[in-house]
Amino acid sequence: MDKSFLKSSSIVTAMTFLSRILGLVRDYFIARYFGANGFTDAFLVAFRIPNFLRRLFGEGAFSQAFVPILAEVRANHDEAEVQNVINHIGTKFLTVLIIITVITVVIAPLVIFMFAWGFYFDADSTKFDLASNMLRITFPYLLLISLTAFAGSILNTYDKFAVPAFTPVLLNVSMILSAVYLSQHLETPIMALAWGVLIGGIVQLLFQIPFLIKIKKLPRLARGDHPSVKTLKKRMLPALFGVSVSQINLLIDTMIATVLVSGSVSWLYYSDRLLELPLALIGIALATVALAKLSKHFSNKDEKKFTRTINYALKIGLLLGAPACAGLVLLAEPLIITLFQYDKFDAFAAHMSALSLIAYGSGLLAFIVVKILAPVFLSRGDTRTPVKVGVIAMVSNVFLNIIFAYYFAHVGLAVATSISAVINASLLYYYLKKQSIYQFSNDLIKLFLKVLLASFIMVVFILNFSNDISFYLENSVWQRITSVAITIVASAVLYFACLRLLGIRMKQL
Template sequence: MAGATLISRGLGFVRDIIVAFALGAGLFADAFFVAFRIPNLLRRLFGEGSLTMAFVPVYSRVREEEGEEAAQAMARSAMIWLAMILVFITVLVEILARPLTIVIAPGFLDNSEQFRATVDLVRICFPYVIFICGVALCMGILNSRDHFLAPALAPVALNVALIGSALFGYYMGYNVAYSMAYGVLIGGAAQWLLQQPFLVRSGFSWRGPWAWKNKGVARMGLLMLPTVFGAAVYQLNIVLSTLLASYLPVGSVSYLYYADRLVQFPLGVFGVAISTAALPSLAKLAARGELEEFDSALTSALGLTLFIALPAAAGLVGLAEPIIGILFQRGAFTPEAVVATAQALIAYSIGLPFIALSRPLVAGFYALEDTKTPVKIAVVCLMANIGLGVWLMQFLSHIGLALAVSLSSFLNFVLLYVLLTRKRGARLLPPGSTFKTGLLSILIGWGAYATASLHPWWLVLIPVWVVVYVLMAFALQMVEARLFWGMIKSRIQRKKRTR
């Protein structure tokens, strides 16, 4: 999954480079990013943010207790309910696009052209949510059946569609923001179609019995209610950051967007990949009552997540400005935009390890079918993020909003970790490995910062820092280093056996 995600995120960077070139960081860029963020919010509410988390444990339990046919009937029934809900919401948004835009970006009312463009783009982009939430359910089915490749590759289709639509709009003389909005719809349909051959190959079929009143769907719905609320709280953090950024100078929304995209790269490649791959295993272990193995699996997931996320954060902090410059400084993306985006990247990167660590912890709660505790914690962190954002933006502008996200992410991790360790009565993050990872990450971050001005050697040295980090981890006899290498070695051997 990490390998496939690496491909899609790499292509995502190509997409961002092209979008920065064609769209820049001005009026229409801000309008598009706000409009695209709204269906993404629903994607996380009804997609992997809640539906997948609630679906996987129930689907796994139904397969264990009632068999394959019952599990497939439950999945079909869930898809029917999901489609009905999403079509209703889409029709509602098409009608209420204007007041919705006022709620999401009230600061745009001061610029009538920007506001009108955002309303138009919301109406074009929003039906994407129907496709992408369907993809999220497919992801839950495939992950529960131990298949992770297709869902991880799905964003490739979206990236290709957005790249093509941006270049088409730019070279044909059309408004790039509008062209990309239609590209969003094309990408959503392509992602859905990509999943279908893999579902068939895994033995799943959409043809077969389903029911309006399915016990598995009802149980999933009960679990999903608090997870939807929890996802809503998390996404409300993003929406409120956008709302606050709309009061800042033009370009602030775009600076935060591009910086967040860079943070999402290591987070998606390894942080999300590890937690997503861990959830089906944790759910199966919890369903069987094998709680000692559950603790061991969760400890491994947390250790490996920190082993990767902490040095990644240190590297982003040390190389923030040259990375932004080499990726985006061309066309409409000015040197001033590079500096502003790099400042936001540093602020976001501080919270990257805590965001990454929170995901396996939430997966642990969900696997135990405890969906209420993460929601309560999310509410506390939302309040913290709002308060910190309003306060810090007065002194640090858009940087303050990014820093508020990092600080609230730290609070989220601490609360999740403390409550889950109490629930399980086990230490889930060994202090020895944590200290060694922190020490090595500081050294790597310092080395990256010291060479940041050596163009182009800072870029050449990135793989060198990776090798140095892994070798030092082996020298310190870190379990995570052996686990990381063991996973890679196992994957290579599996590839050789299948040839």
């Protein structure tokens, strides 16, 4: 067992869990105060655009390209050169972000047309106008959160994982307070959510600065050029596809959903939010630590530790991802009803959201594997392979979207995204094996079979002993919460008990 990896990933998981729980609280208030309708569709589009680009410029492509560069410089040069690299990359990054932000704010209606053309062609222009106005408020969040991710990448390289993992909590707090209090003072209440996003971005960035000062790595403006900037460009541009395909696919889902019946964007959003909880706790937490560790091992030419890190990350991902996948699929509607069905979020919205959650949840393991395997290539400076795979997965998603959306509406979009994730994960592993970088070990395959058996037993338990949907529709919030909590805890205890009987021990992974 890699104790260092386990400790670091546990810290990230704990902080991410806190953030995601608050994220669900945030979504509870959004659902309760604003429901699932044209107004929430407009906000979610205005929020998803900078949030999507954040995954590319922030903790997505930028971080995946920047961390290996910084780790390499740190391993082979002194601290002065590390600071020099941080300064030059930070300056160029800030310049690009300012330009993109200013242009987008000016042409906000055109951007909304590009990403949500269904709003433009709607007979009622309210959604289009509202989304355009909100985008002018939410888009500067991209600048703020990307700089926050830049700071977080520096901290992660120095094994300071807790602070970057905790930072998203602040956005959730800001949005919750805006939904509850600020919305009461605005002519258009839902505009409060847009202001909450902007305020949250400011607070997140300011929060990280003291920790950068503590490790003496606060970025400063720098003139001129530096070889590291060219290396970053070379690695980052392809990585835009390679590490962010799932987010690109989700954005494509949103774009097509704007053409479907009103509420479709919101249904997909709420189901995606529940998917993101286990994905963040397992996949993103493992990927965050794995990238830093893999980059370090590759820079030190330690192939044994490099391979062991991949194997360990996949084992943990499988061990935790399999029951989470089954739970999302089997408990989709109870979870949606318990968390969101209050006031303006009705039973119909809950049912439609649950259907897409089942489709998303079925692909959870594939999403997790992609998060773990893509950084393997990037830690070695290989951005071409993830790009090839990413393009294939994205094109597949587009074609599948068109086919499935025609027959199954918003659920078809979620199905297509999950299938494209399976394609993505399969091809990433194919190229790892082909390039003799990594292949599944015998002990990983044995673990898979034991996890499969334990998961099957858990599924049988849930199907036979969990309450039916009518129970959740007819009872109070506390009865709903108690029922879901008991089912989840009992299922988890049964699952891990089965693993223990099958001989699985954490120390032996």
